[in-house]
Amino acid sequence: MTIPLSTEIGFDPFASAYLDDPYPSYPELREKPPFYEPGVDMWVVARFADVDAVFRDPVRFSAAIAQDPLTPLSAEARTILSDGFRPAKVMSNADPPEHGRIRAHTIRAFSARRMALLEPVIRARAAALIDAFGSSPDVDIVRALTFPLPAITIFTMIGFPDDDLEQLKAWCGDRLAMTWGRPAAADQVRVAQQMVGYWKYCEAFVERRAVEPADDFTSDLLRTAGEDGTLTHREIASIIYGLSFAGHETTTNLIANTLRRVLETDGLWAALRADPALIPNVVEEALRHDTSVVSWRRIAREASDVGGVRVPAGAKLLLLLASANHDPARFPDPERFDPHRANARAHIAFGMGIHYCLGAALARLQVAIVLELLAARFPHLHVRDGQRYAFAPNISFRGPNALWLALGGA
Ligand code: HEM
Numbered sequence: 001m002t003i004p005l006s007t008e009i010g011f012d013p014f015a016s017a018y019l020d021d022p023y024p025s026y027p028e029l030r031e032k033p034p035f036y037e038p039g040v041d042m043w044v045v046a047r048f049a050d051v052d053a054v055f056r057d058p059v060r061f062s063a064a065i066a067q068d069p070l071t072p073l074s075a076e077a078r079t080i081l082s083d084g085f086r087p088a089k090v091m092s093n094a095d096p097p098e099h100g101r102i103r104a105h106t107i108r109a110f111s112a113r114r115m116a117l118l119e120p121v122i123r124a125r126a127a128a129l130i131d132a133f134g135s136s137p138d139v140d141i142v143r144a145l146t147f148p149l150p151a152i153t154i155f156t157m158i159g160f161p162d163d164d165l166e167q168l169k170a171w172c173g174d175r176l177a178m179t180w181g182r183p184a185a186a187d188q189v190r191v192a193q194q195m196v197g198y199w200k201y202c203e204a205f206v207e208r209r210a211v212e213p214a215d216d217f218t219s220d221l222l223r224t225a226g227e228d229g230t231l232t233h234r235e236i237a238s239i240i241y242g243l244s245f246a247g248h249e250t251t252t253n254l255i256a257n258t259l260r261r262v263l264e265t266d267g268l269w270a271a272l273r274a275d276p277a278l279i280p281n282v283v284e285e286a287l288r289h290d291t292s293v294v295s296w297r298r299i300a301r302e303a304s305d306v307g308g309v310r311v312p313a314g315a316k317l318l319l320l321l322a323s324a325n326h327d328p329a330r331f332p333d334p335e336r337f338d339p340h341r342a343n344a345r346a347h348i349a350f351g352m353g354i355h356y357c358l359g360a361a362l363a364r365l366q367v368a369i370v371l372e373l374l375a376a377r378f379p380h381l382h383v384r385d386g387q388r389y390a391f392a393p394n395i396s397f398r399g400p401n402a403l404w405l406a407l408g409g410a
Helices: 016-020 023-031 048-055 075-082 098-110 112-131 141-146 148-158 162-180 185-211 217-228 233-246 249-264 268-274 276-289 360-377
Strands: 035-037 042-045 138-140 295-300 304-306 309-311 316-320 404-406
Touching: 042 048, 048 304, 048 316, 075 185, 098 112, 098 217, 098 233, 112 141, 112 148, 112 360, 138 141, 141 148, 141 249, 148 162, 148 217, 148 233, 148 249, 148 360, 162 185, 162 233, 185 217, 185 233, 217 233, 233 249, 249 268, 249 276, 249 360, 268 276, 268 360, 276 360
Parallel strands: 042 316
Antiparallel strands: 035 042, 138 404, 295 316, 304 309
């Protein structure tokens, strides 16, 4: 058994080449057993089998750090947060037994009934956004469609008013930087102030729904949790705070990544138009090939084996989901985007085990609807030549900031 004390290969998830395209780094990372990377103070886990094993073992590997700021915050930023920012640990950063209690309540919000209610909303809003392209020869599909659509979906589900969309999206951008990015000390103060505003908004919204219930997820939670009194208002506000981020940042990126890969694969757009039944497997292959959540975190409760390496108690693990999804031990010819891949669904993009993504069905539904509607409307849709893609600097959430598509032509 080896105990590497430092990395020999040097791994910087903020290097611009890695942010632009992390996939060329992964084969070398997968050749190594898990190793400690001092630059991020984490053990890097790159192979499918090892990532999978960690996810499946919530007893030894706690989720407690999943939402912690990656970059230690300045004293000034921490002082701002200490005054009013108080989300409880719920779901993604909670461990059993709290995790199970909260998830059991939340899962009801993803009921078949609420999904069925949402589907026509998603279709109508997507169609309206597409209509708004007008007669432009090309669009930045992120700005025009993939950015607003998932936000509208999740905010409609939660019950947030449409008018607050821009503000909520701005808060989520700051949250991304604070939790998974490397904000400079000067920026941390502004971000911390924004987070207090975002959290207070969630708290106030729950209090409003407590007195004025409506037909939405928040009112459902208040009702069911109120019946047996097992969720506090603070926990409900924390759930909303969690979902209002997880529900769109991920899906915005996935839709853009999917469109990019599909349109870059020769003949696939025409094939998909001819046979929309291909769409579900294409969505799975996009989740495998170009997932929007490229890494996730765990912390070892006790000294443990990870991929044959002994990590100490308290070791923080950076699980490279994108690398796991390209592990040739799991997926033959992994760099190829193969819409017919037989085991595309065996990816680990939505995690595994007790924390398996609650929104997986909703994410899949939105990507499928977008592909279906665009394929029906734009037979010659293609990626505009000569683009250089830019990505928000962070360790986990990946999708292009802009994706220019030409709507017509040959
Ligand atoms: C492409 C879209 C998405 C991806 C790639 C994704 C990915 C993930 C991953 C990797 C996890 C596992 C975290 C862990 O093990 O701790 C997770 C958990 C979760 N996701 Fe997603 N997600 C997506 C969309 C969504 C959507 C649309 C929602 C909500 C509407 C959502 C809500 C959640 C929640 C609540 C959890 C935590 C569940 C728990 O800890 O029990 N996700 N997601």
